[in-house]
Amino acid sequence: MPRQQRCTKVEPRRSGGRFAAHDPFRVRYARNELVCHEGSYAAGVYIIESGLVSESNLDPRGATAKPYAILGPGELIGLEILVPGDNELHRTSCRALVDTELSFLERDRFLSALEIDDPLRRFVLESISRRLFALAASVRRGSVPPDERLCALLLDLTVTHGRTSARGDAVLPPPINRRLISELAGLSASQFRRAWDTLPTLEGASEREGIRLSPQALSAWLEESRRL
Numbered sequence: 001m002p003r004q005q006r007c008t009k010v011e012p013r014r015s016g017g018r019f020a021a022h023d024p025f026r027v028r029y030a031r032n033e034l035v036c037h038e039g040s041y042a043a044g045v046y047i048i049e050s051g052l053v054s055e056s057n058l059d060p061r062g063a064t065a066k067p068y069a070i071l072g073p074g075e076l077i078g079l080e081i082l083v084p085g086d087n088e089l090h091r092t093s094c095r096a097l098v099d100t101e102l103s104f105l106e107r108d109r110f111l112s113a114l115e116i117d118d119p120l121r122r123f124v125l126e127s128i129s130r131r132l133f134a135l136a137a138s139v140r141r142g143s144v145p146p147d148e149r150l151c152a153l154l155l156d157l158t159v160t161h162g163r164t165s166a167r168g169d170a171v172l173p174p175p176i177n178r179r180l181i182s183e184l185a186g187l188s189a190s191q192f193r194r195a196w197d198t199l200p201t202l203e204g205a206s207e208r209e210g211i212r213l214s215p216q217a218l219s220a221w222l223e224e225s226r227r228l
Contacts, residue, residue: 005225016102017049018074018123020199022113029039031175035077038093039067044106045078051100052161052175065093067183068138069131070176072161076127080210097175117215128211146187149196149220154187158215161209165212183210 017024028044029035035046038058052072056065071094073079075097078092105113114121137156141149162170182192196202 018047018120019103019113020107021117022120023104023111024105027102027104028098029102031096031100031145033096035096035100036092038090040076042107045076045081045110046102046104048063048073048075048077049101051057051102051162052097052173053094054097054180056095057091058093066186067180069134070097070157070161070180070184076124077102078133079124079128081110082124088095091219097180098173106160116215118227120135134190143183144190145214146185147198148196148222148225150181150187150192151199151218151225153181155215155218155222157181157184158213158218162215169212169214171209172213173206173212176211178211 024047026049029051033159035053036042036074038056048071051071052070053075054067055069055077056067056069058064059066077094080089081087114124134156137152140151144152158170159171161176162172165171178192178196182189185192185195186197200221201214202211
């Protein structure tokens with residue numbers, strides 16, 4: 001079981017997910033609970049079965065954690081145990097944005113599973129590759145104007161976490177609100193307001209309903225902005 005975390009409930013029952021063949025623990029975290037903390041012992045690897053998790057790093061200039069990714073079902077937490085050498089500690093902090101359920105494999109069991117489970121090994125490699133390219137995209141966004149950076153981020157969030165509304169727009173889950181989006185984009189409050197007001201057809205952030213936007217309009221705006 002995870003050593004450093006507090007969670008609502010842990011069940012040693014089988015999961016229907018990628019870890020199913022290896023008798024994972026099923027772990028539940030309530031909204032705002034920490035799944036893991038940067039610098040704490042990395043006891044193993046989680047896969048998100050349902051819910052949303054914010055991943056963050058401590059700001060090098062202080063003790064403030066800065067979120068840089070939103071993880072959803074099928075994504076992995078704790079892969080730093082695969083890094084050769086100093087792999088005992090978590091390198092990021094992860095917090096449940098909603099009530100979240102994960103499957104957990106202890107360190108030794110996960111490493112043994114990789115040795116014998118080819119589909120799991122391929123899945124882990126695919127997960128690492130996706131995160132690598134997502135990080136590269138985030139770095140590229142950091143060098144463009146704030147409005148383009150925000151637009152590209154919103155399009156990414158729509159693909160990974162949005163749902164289609166009855167009228168064809170996309171709706172982000174309510175935990176992905178304006179404040180979180182601003183932090184993910186690395187924008188100050190004033191930069192975010194100006195960029196938000198520049199983009200087309202963005203509707204208000206309702207805690208109950210989520211942010212509604214038009215991927216088509218945002219894509220067209222971004223393409224036009226890059227041509228200028």
